[in-house]
Amino acid sequence: METAELTQEELFQQRIDADQRIEPKDWMPDAYRKTLIRQISQHAHSEIVGMLPEGNWITRAPSLKRKSILLAKVQDEAGHGLYLYSAAETLGASRDQMLADLHAGKAKYSSIFNYPTLSWADIGCVGWLVDGAAILNQVPLCRTSFGPYARAMVRVCKEESFHQRQGFEIMQTLCEGAPEQKAMAQEALNRWWWPTLMMFGPKDDESPNTARSMQWRIKRFTNDELRQKFVDMMVPQAEFLGLTVPDLALQWNETKQGYDFGEVNWEEFWQVVNGNGLCNHDRLQARVDAWEEGAWVREAALAHAEKRRQRQEPIHKSGPTRKAELPQD
Amino acid sequence: MSQSEWPLWEVFIRSKQGLDHKHVGSLHAADAAMAIQNARDVYTRRMEGVSIWVVESRHIHASNPDDAAAFFDPANDKVYRHPTFYQVPDSIKHM
Numbered sequence: 001m002e003t004a005e006l007t008q009e010e011l012f013q014q015r016i017d018a019d020q021r022i023e024p025k026d027w028m029p030d031a032y033r034k035t036l037i038r039q040i041s042q043h044a045h046s047e048i049v050g051m052l053p054e055g056n057w058i059t060r061a062p063s064l065k066r067k068s069i070l071l072a073k074v075q076d077e078a079g080h081g082l083y084l085y086s087a088a089e090t091l092g093a094s095r096d097q098m099l100a101d102l103h104a105g106k107a108k109y110s111s112i113f114n115y116p117t118l119s120w121a122d123i124g125c126v127g128w129l130v131d132g133a134a135i136l137n138q139v140p141l142c143r144t145s146f147g148p149y150a151r152a153m154v155r156v157c158k159e160e161s162f163h164q165r166q167g168f169e170i171m172q173t174l175c176e177g178a179p180e181q182k183a184m185a186q187e188a189l190n191r192w193w194w195p196t197l198m199m200f201g202p203k204d205d206e207s208p209n210t211a212r213s214m215q216w217r218i219k220r221f222t223n224d225e226l227r228q229k230f231v232d233m234m235v236p237q238a239e240f241l242g243l244t245v246p247d248l249a250l251q252w253n254e255t256k257q258g259y260d261f262g263e264v265n266w267e268e269f270w271q272v273v274n275g276n277g278l279c280n281h282d283r284l285q286a287r288v289d290a291w292e293e294g295a296w297v298r299e300a301a302l303a304h305a306e307k308r309r310q311r312q313e314p315i316h317k318s319g320p321t322r323k324a325e326l327p328q329d
Numbered sequence: 330m331s332q333s334e335w336p337l338w339e340v341f342i343r344s345k346q347g348l349d350h351k352h353v354g355s356l357h358a359a360d361a362a363m364a365i366q367n368a369r370d371v372y373t374r375r376m377e378g379v380s381i382w383v384v385e386s387r388h389i390h391a392s393n394p395d396d397a398a399a400f401f402d403p404a405n406d407k408v409y410r411h412p413t414f415y416q417v418p419d420s421i422k423h424m
Contacts (some may be wrong), residue, residue: 003340025394075374082371087338095357096334152354159375298333298359305360 012328021147024090032282041098044084045109051077053117069166076159090148105290106302112199114277121188129196175241190246197267200227232258236241337386338364342378350382
């Protein structure tokens with residue numbers, strides 16, 4: 001048989017090509033493991049840091065309904081971060097190490113969260129545009145080759161669609177309101193449009209990892225393909241709202257059945273990635289503060305658990321234990 | 330630092346009465362009570378469950394994927410374990 005001569009790496013690629021999922025204990029190339037740990041942990045960090053710009057508006061949401069919705073959404077983002085951290089841990093990454101890398105500035109998170117949320121319309125834009133872009137990125141990840149990542153993304157995508165709809169509803173309400181409200185919506189779109197296009201990452205010819213990630217079926221579409229899809233999807237929605245997309249080059253292209261659009265400001269993109277965005281410092285500081293100020297809680301909970309263990313207090317009696325149902329001799 | 334990391338727990342959820350508990354993911358917690366509480370918040374925000382089991386991950390033992398071929402092979406050639414292996418005359422009902 002030929003297969004006897006294949007290397008482990010070739011066998012691995014065969015499984016990928018046959019669209020088989022890779023599970024945590026399966027053999028995998030070191031670079032596959034490293035790429036996934038980097039990507040999944042960055043994704044998790046993005047969910048966690050992403051709570052900050054929206055959390056900023058929980059106390060100022062314009063009604064109790066909006067406040068409840070926003071609270072539920074921010075809680076979802078925390079949940080998404082936790083699903084993803086636990087997926088990364090199946091690859092041997094430690095939670096504390098991932099957090100230490102974030103806090104030391106070694107690990108990245110999505111640059112979009114380094115922009116400030118200045119008005120209530122920004123919360124609309126975050127849901128409508130930012131979560132809309134996130135969904136485009138995340139839907140193909142439901143079929144990514146690493147099982148735990150794919151399963152986490154299925155759960156995330158199910159929850160994410162409410163996020164986008166509530167954002168659109170905020171925008172729609174503002175656009176149907178007073179002229180000042182509509183102006184507020186337009187002003188927010190002006191600020192969020194370009195940073196959202198940057199969420200898909202550098203252009204394909206400047207994205208060195210794309211080819212390998214596609215070969216391993218971690219990624220299923222290139223950055224530029226997703227960016228194009230996003231523009232084609234969002235322009236009609238902006239038109240419905242009566243808002244103007246802030247791009248003079250935007251134009252329907254009949255031949256490609258899609259929009260032509262202007263060039264992203266890549267200088268700004270790299271500035272923000274490299275730490276010089278408006279909120280990079282504040283976001284990281286908020287995470288470090290939360291971690292450090294929570295240290296005593298983590299220690300106390302462990303000490304309490306240990307004390308109970310020594311006293312042999314039963315912690316909880318439900319669950320799979322069926323001792324009570326067994327015949328007592 | 331890693332000394333103070335809360336242990337890892339695997340979470341299993343019964344989505345409704347009559348179904349098995351199914352593995353949904355993992356989380357960190359100081360003890361079982363906290364693990365169940367956290368599992369409720371992380372994995373059942375939309376009524377996904379009516380019952381939760383948590384098991385500390387270090388207590389889970391698993392088969393080795395490298396041995397999977399040999400390990401599961403014995404079941405592979407026993408097609409007679411499946412009802413479709415047997416020919417039933419058309420005139421025979423209720424079988």
